[in-house]
Amino acid sequence: xxxxxxxxxQGTRAWLLSEYPASRxxxxxxxxxxxxxxxxxxxxxxxxxxxxIALVLVATFAGVLAPHSPYAGDLAGARLLPPLSPGHxxxxxxQGRDILSRLIYGSRxxxxxxxxxxxxxxxxxxxxxxxxxxxxxxIDTALMRVTDIFLAFPKLVLALALVAALGPGIENAVIAxxxxxxPPYARMARAETLAVRHADYIDAIRLMGASPLRIVLRxxxxxxxxxxxxxxxxxxxxxxxxxxxxxxxxxxxxxPAPEWGAxxxxxxxxxxxxxxVATMPGMAIxxxxxxxxxxxxxxxxxxxxxxxxx
Amino acid sequence: MSPTVAAASxxxxxxxxxxxxxxxxxxxxxxxxxxxxxxLLAVTFFxxxxxxxxxxxxxxxxRAPASAMERVREEMGLNLPLWQQFVLxxxxxxxxxxxxxxxxxxxxxxxxxxxFPATIELxxxxxxxGTGLGVPxxxxxxxKRGSLTDQIVRVIGLVGYSVPIFWLALLSLLIFYARLxxxxxxxxxxxxxxxxxxxxxxxxxxDALWQGEWEVAWDVFRHIILPAxxxxxxxxxxxxxxxxxxxxxxxxxxxxxxxxxxxxxxARIIWCHALRNAAVPLVTVIxxxxxxxxxxxxxxxxxxxxxxxxxxxxxxxxxxxxxxxLGGTLVIGATFIGINLLSDLLYRLLDPRTxxx
Numbered sequence: 001x002x003x004x005x006x007x008x009x010q011g012t013r014a015w016l017l018s019e020y021p022a023s024r025x026x027x028x029x030x031x032x033x034x035x036x037x038x039x040x041x042x043x044x045x046x047x048x049x050x051x052x053i054a055l056v057l058v059a060t061f062a063g064v065l066a067p068h069s070p071y072a073g074d075l076a077g078a079r080l081l082p083p084l085s086p087g088h089x090x091x092x093x094x095q096g097r098d099i100l101s102r103l104i105y106g107s108r109x110x111x112x113x114x115x116x117x118x119x120x121x122x123x124x125x126x127x128x129x130x131x132x133x134x135x136x137x138x139i140d141t142a143l144m145r146v147t148d149i150f151l152a153f154p155k156l157v158l159a160l161a162l163v164a165a166l167g168p169g170i171e172n173a174v175i176a177x178x179x180x181x182x183p184p185y186a187r188m189a190r191a192e193t194l195a196v197r198h199a200d201y202i203d204a205i206r207l208m209g210a211s212p213l214r215i216v217l218r219x220x221x222x223x224x225x226x227x228x229x230x231x232x233x234x235x236x237x238x239x240x241x242x243x244x245x246x247x248x249x250x251x252x253x254x255x256p257a258p259e260w261g262a263x264x265x266x267x268x269x270x271x272x273x274x275x276x277v278a279t280m281p282g283m284a285i286x287x288x289x290x291x292x293x294x295x296x297x298x299x300x301x302x303x304x305x306x307x308x309x310x
Numbered sequence: 311m312s313p314t315v316a317a318a319s320x321x322x323x324x325x326x327x328x329x330x331x332x333x334x335x336x337x338x339x340x341x342x343x344x345x346x347x348x349x350l351l352a353v354t355f356f357x358x359x360x361x362x363x364x365x366x367x368x369x370x371x372x373r374a375p376a377s378a379m380e381r382v383r384e385e386m387g388l389n390l391p392l393w394q395q396f397v398l399x400x401x402x403x404x405x406x407x408x409x410x411x412x413x414x415x416x417x418x419x420x421x422x423x424x425x426f427p428a429t430i431e432l433x434x435x436x437x438x439x440g441t442g443l444g445v446p447x448x449x450x451x452x453x454k455r456g457s458l459t460d461q462i463v464r465v466i467g468l469v470g471y472s473v474p475i476f477w478l479a480l481l482s483l484l485i486f487y488a489r490l491x492x493x494x495x496x497x498x499x500x501x502x503x504x505x506x507x508x509x510x511x512x513x514x515x516x517d518a519l520w521q522g523e524w525e526v527a528w529d530v531f532r533h534i535i536l537p538a539x540x541x542x543x544x545x546x547x548x549x550x551x552x553x554x555x556x557x558x559x560x561x562x563x564x565x566x567x568x569x570x571x572x573x574x575x576x577a578r579i580i581w582c583h584a585l586r587n588a589a590v591p592l593v594t595v596i597x598x599x600x601x602x603x604x605x606x607x608x609x610x611x612x613x614x615x616x617x618x619x620x621x622x623x624x625x626x627x628x629x630x631x632x633x634x635x636l637g638g639t640l641v642i643g644a645t646f647i648g649i650n651l652l653s654d655l656l657y658r659l660l661d662p663r664t665x666x667x
Contacts, residue, residue, distance in 0.1 A: 149349030282477030
């Protein structure tokens with residue numbers, strides 16, 4: 001039955017959803033497909049996914065999409081034009097720069113910050129959490145105390161102090177946010193590890209002579225991945241907000257970089273008369289971080305059906 | 311077996327254990343508190359002393375003569391080994407000495423004592439608004455699960471999670487202050503009252519009401535309501551979401567079925583039975599959201615020129631006043647940790663299930 005219908009669309013679906021997968025690959029693909037179906041059934045999550053895909057596309061093709069340069073403005077002829085002006089869909093800022101073009105180029109900065117923080121924090125949290133959970137004893141206590149200390153810190157304030165010491169700039173903002181963001185992942189990974197540590201399959205692998213390193217890397221970490229992905233996606237929204245907050249305070253990306261938070265800060269002076277200068281970048285931040293929240297919620301429901309019932 | 315019986319049977323077998331157990335728990339708790347605070351100090355010490363290439367340079371600038379550099383280095387204790395510096399730092403911090411602010415030339419601790427009540431007042435009113443609206447909304451969403459109401463509450467929460475607070479603050483200022491003229495701005499109190507009104511506690515709203523200065527109270531209210539509502543919205547997003555989840559959990563329990571079978575009214579079941587049980591974890595959530603508001607106030611205060619700790623920190627940041635920044639960070643961090651521990655303790659006191667263990 002499974003081989004017969006691979007050709008047609010209906011057959012692929014049946015093959016994927018087969019109760020009796022013939023190969024490991026079919027089982028894996030089938031599971032991924034089932035997860036996707038659960039995800040796609042959530043309309044809001046799909047909207048969120050569309051937002052994120054759009055963000056990636058806009059960031060990639062910024063050079064093609066942007067109608068004007070993000071840096072060069074027309075000081076004489078196009079200062080503080082309102083939205084829907086000819087040639088400037090979202091208006092221009094105080095230096096005559098096209099706001100839409102700056103937003104488009106700014107998406108690169110936002111995406112870069114989010115990716116950098118995710119790459120820096122998720123593996124660290126995963127490693128600390130799984131090692132602490134698997135090793136137990138004094139290693140566990142020591143690692144978790146350190147985690148708790150960082151967890152006890154208010155994120156934004158710690159990031160502020162760090163950037164104050166390191167000096168403003170987008171790299172330092174990323175470092176500061178990364179230092180403040182890893183502890184929840186460690187806590188979560190530890191909890192997951194404790195749940196599987198005494199499972200039979202772990203004992204079986206240990207009896208076969210696997211080293212602790214191998215057990216943690218190959219057999220414990222994969223169990224933590226799905227909840228880690230959900231958590232990281234949900235945290236991305238908060239990270240965008242903190243990065244924008246740092247930018248707003250002048251501690252993130254420095255001018256003339258088209259960072260959205262910094263753009264709001266520069267538009268603040270004109271808020272009473274030229275409201276769009278500060279409003280547009282804020283909309284962009286809101287939309288993107290909403291996208292991450294929606295996808296995160298959808299992923300959580302899709303990956304953990306038990307939670308979804310709530 | 312009731313707890314008293316359990317305790318009695320334990321006393322019978324091991325009298326010493328009964329005495330020791332709470333004491334041991336207390337010691338453990340104290341150790342956790344101590345290490346957490348020490349860790350906090352270690353982090354701020356690291357930020358202030360280790361990351362900058364030369365703290366002396368930060369104080370004197372790079373044009374100072376070498377002799378002056380040497381003297382300041384000794385005054386700051388920077389020629390000592392790092393661990394001695396840390397011990398010195400901890401001793402100073404514990405006695406409330408965070409150095410002097412370069413910007414205001416006051417002791418940082420005095421500055422903080424002056425500005426902190428403004429932040430407390432703002433965060434408290436914000437939490438009150440967030441709890442007052444968030445809990446009923448969450449209950450409503452849980453009861454009418456899947457309905458339009460539920461969806462609306464969900465969207466309100468989602469937007470609250472996703473919107474940059476400083477941006478929303480700017481827009482609300484534009485609408486409610488500039489266009490509609492409903493609220494007052496900037497700061498905590500109008501110029502007309504600023505010098506005639508003396509606040510004893512630093513909490514202007516309470517003081518004005520206490521002294522019966524209705525005009526002042528109204529003016530203070532017009533100043534505080536917008537920033538407090540904004541902070542309130544953020545805690546509402548969090549509180550309503552958690553309330554919904556706790557309530558769904560309770561509404562699925564058997565005692566709800568029993569209450570229905572008894573013929574109790576639905577309102578009584580929801581508000582008296584289910585919410586009462588959901589209230590225990592909710593206390594923790596509300597405490598956490600209060601701690602988060604202390605932090606959220608940094609950006610809000612900057613927009614509203616609210617003379618609190620957040621504005622103090624950002625002003626100091628802009629002027630490279632590290633002592634003030636780290637002192638403020640330490641105070642917010644310590645308050646944050648304190649509230650976390652307190653909510654932990656409250657949870658244990660309120661939830662009878664944790665007594666049995």
